[in-house]
Amino acid sequence: MSQSRFTPETTRLDDAARAGWLYYVAGNTQDEIAKKLGVSRQSAQRLVSLAVSEKLVKVRLDHPIARCMDLSGALSERFGLRVIEVVPSDPSVPELLTGIAIAAAAVLEKTLKSPDEKIIALGTGRALRACVEQLPRMDCPQHRIVSRLGNMMSDGSATPYNAVIRMAERVGARHYPYPLPVVARDEEELRVMHGQEAVRHTMELCTRADLTLVGVGQIGLNAPLRVDGFMTAEEMEALMAEGAAGEITSWVYDADGRVMDCAFNRRVASAPLPVPGSGPVVGLAVGKDKAGAIRAALRGRLINGLITDEATAERLLKQ
Amino acid sequence: MSQSRFTPETTRLDDAARAGWLYYVAGNTQDEIAKKLGVSRQSAQRLVSLAVSEKLVKVRLDHPIARCMDLSGALSERFGLRVIEVVPSDPSVPELLTGIAIAAAAVLEKTLKSPDEKIIALGTGRALRACVEQLPRMDCPQHRIVSRLGNMMSDGSATPYNAVIRMAERVGARHYPYPLPVVARDEEELRVMHGQEAVRHTMELCTRADLTLVGVGQIGLNAPLRVDGFMTAEEMEALMAEGAAGEITSWVYDADGRVMDCAFNRRVASAPLPVPGSGPVVGLAVGKDKAGAIRAALRGRLINGLITDEATAERLLKQ
DNA sequence: CACAATCGCGAGCATTTGCCCATAGCCTGA
DNA sequence: TCAGGCTATGGGCAAATGCTCGCGATTGTG
Secondary structure, eight states: OOTTSSOHHHHHHHHHHHHHIIIIISOOOHHHHHHHHTSOHHHHHHHHHHHHHTTOEEEEEOOOOHHHHHHHHHHHHHHTOSEEEEEOOOTTOTTOOHHHHHHHHHHHHHHHTOSSOOEEEEOOSHHHHHHHHTSOOOOOTTOEEEESSOOBOTTSOBOTTOOHHHHHHHHTOEEEOOOSBSBOSSHHHHHHHHHSHHHHHHHHHHHTOSEEEEEOEEOSTTOHHHHTTSSOHHHHHHHHHTTEEEEETTEEEETTSOBOOSTTGGGBOSOOOOOTTSSOEEEEOOSGGGHHHHHHHHHTTSOSEEEEEHHHHHHHHOO | OOTTSSOHHHHHHHHHHHHHIIIIISOOOHHHHHHHHTSOHHHHHHHHHHHHHTTOEEEEEOOOOHHHHHHHHHHHHHHTOSEEEEEOOOTTOTTOOHHHHHHHHHHHHHHHTOSSOOEEEEOOSHHHHHHHHTSOOOOOTTOEEEESSOOBOTTSOBOTTOOHHHHHHHHTOEEEOOOSBSBOSSHHHHHHHHHSHHHHHHHHHHHTOSEEEEEOEEOSTTOHHHHTTSSOHHHHHHHHHHTEEEEETTEEEETTSOBOOSTTGGGBOSOOOOOTTSSOEEEEOOSGGGHHHHHHHHHTTSOSEEEEEHHHHHHHHOO
16 A cells, blocks of 8 residues: 555656646646645646646547538548548647547547457557547557558668557557568568568458558658658659659558559558458548648548548538 | 527537637637637636536546555455446545546446447436536437436426436437336335336336446435435434435445335335346445445445545545 | 616636746765 | 756746626517
8 A cells, every 4th residue: 555665757647647636627726736735836736737748637528519510521421431520620720639639539449448359550640649649548458459550760760650559558459560661672672571471460450450540641841751751852852743642651642542653652661551441441630731632532532531620621621 | 501590509509619629628828719719808718617617628537546546456355346436536525526427427438339239227316417417428329228216206396316318318328217206105106106017117127237327325314315305304313223324226225235124115116226246236426424325335235336536435445 | 669687798806827947955976 | 975967846927817897788578
C-alpha cells in the first residue's frame, strides 16, 4: 500500500490525474484543489495543466451538430462511404488535428471493444499519431495492430510519427511493426526486403485487416513525403508534373485515384493498398491543401471511409 | 440543407455544442468563440456553460490512480467481484455522483458496443439516473434495456429517477419499462399485478440479463425508500429494529445480505433479485451512510460487481 | 389592442486562472 | 566539499471567466 515508493514521474502523474479529476469532474476551483492536495495554488494549477498536456483528460462532445451531419450525409452519398465522420472546424486553426483525432479514436475504440480477435492496420503520420494519443488505456490482448509501412528513413533512423507501437502499448495488443524503410534505394533492394519472411507475414496480415486507418498526404512542396525527407524537391516537382494528386502510406496516385506507375512508387516498400471491398479503409485528413488528395483517393476508391472536418468536407463537396 | 428551420432549442444546443467544441477541444478563449459565432462574449460564455450543464461535454480521466487501483484490488479479492471500479473522491462533496456515474457509463458502453444482442437490466435511483446522463448517444437497436422495478408511486404518479426510458432513447435500444408501482398495497394486489403477461415477460427478461446495474440504498431516516415516499417513518423504524441493513430495487436485506422475510418485502413488486452466478450484477453507490448497506450486499452476494469511490471503498475495507 | 410576464442580451464587477519571474532547494561533477 | 547548473516554488499581475443586474424585445393573455 505504500504508493510513495514509485518513481517521481508516476507520483506526479498520479497527482496530476487527481487534480484533473477534482477540477474537471468534481468542479473544484484550483484553490480548493490546492488545499485538498496540500500544495500551493500555483502547483495545483500546474498539476491541472499537466493533466491536460499529458492527455490524461479526454474531452468529447456528444451532440450531433446539424451542419456536420449534413456534410457527412452528403459525402457518404456522393462517394459511397462505409465510415464517415465530420467534426467541427476552428476557422482560425484549420489544420487542428485534435478533432479528427478524437473521432478516429472513437472508431478505433469501437473495434477494440469487440471480444473477437480483430486486425487493425495503420499508416503513419501526424494525424495517426494524434489519434493514438486520444485512445484510452485498455487491455485488448485478443487484437493485433499491424503497420502498413516502415517507420525508418533509408539510413535506419526512426521516423517520429510511429503510431503502431504507441497504440499497441496503450491498448495492450500484440503488434507487428513493419521492419523496413519507407522507400528502398532501388528495385533490387526492395525485392530483397520483400523476400523476408517477417515482412511477408506482416503484409499478409494487412490484407486481412478488419479496419485500416491511414493518413492522406498531399503532393507539393509542403507535402509530408517532402517535409519528412523521403523525397527531394526535384522528385516532388517531377511527380507534380506527371499529375500526382496525393499519397497514402507513400503510394502516390493521380487525380483519379489510380496508383501511378512511376519511379518513386517502384521503390515504395509499404504494403500494397487494400483492394476496395475488403474491410473498411478509413482516411484521416484535414486541411485546405489536402482536399485534392482526399477527393482523388475517394474517387479512386483507395479509401472507403473518411474522418475530416467541416471546412475540408465543404471543400470536398464544392465542385 | 436549411438547418435554421428547426426548433430554437435544437439550434441553441447546436450552437452550444459548437461553442463547447471550440472551447474544450480547439482551446479557444470565449472571446474568440464569440467572434467566430458572431455573438457577444457573454453569450458565448452562456453557450459554453449550457454545453456543460446539458452534459454535451463529457470529460473522462484516463490514468490509473495508484490509490484507486490498490483499493479496487483489495475489494475484488475480499469479495470476489466480477466488476470493480473505484474512482477518486472529493473529500468536501462525499456524495458526488459524477465520478461513479462516468465509470458506470463506461461499463454500460462496453456492453452496448457489442454487436451481439444484449439484455441490460437497470434499477432506479439518483446514481443510475446520473449514470445514464453520462452515456453518449449511440445507435444500438440490437440491445434491450429492461427495468427491474416500477417507476410509479402507489397513486400512479411517476417517480423522478427513471433511468430505463432515458437510457433507451439515448442509445436507441428497445426498452421494457416495468408497468407497476414500486410497492403494492397488499399481497393480493401484488398477485394480480404479477399475473399480467407483460409483467411476467419483463421479469423473465431480467433473469436473462447480460448486465444488471442497480443502486444500493441504505436504511435509515434519510434512506431513499423513506425520502422518496415509499415507506412511512414508522415502517422504516420497524425495519431498522428488525436488523435491516440495506435495500436493492426495494428488496430489503439484513446485515448478512439475506433478503428479509418482512411485511414490506411481501408487498415489493420489483423483479426478484438475480441469483448469484448468472450475469454480472453491479452495484452503484457512494457515501458514508451507504457503507453498511454495500458491505451487506457484497457479503450476501446480492451483487458481484461494485462501482464506488475511494472514501467509500476505504470504509468498506476498514473492519 | 394594451398589458403583463418572460426571456435573452450586454454592461460591469468580483473571482479565478495562466503565466512570468525571482528565489530557494537539490543534484552533479570535479 | 563546493561550485555550477537545474528544477520546483510561490508572489504578483494581467487576462479570462462567471455572475448579477437592469433593459428592451417578444410572446401570451385579457
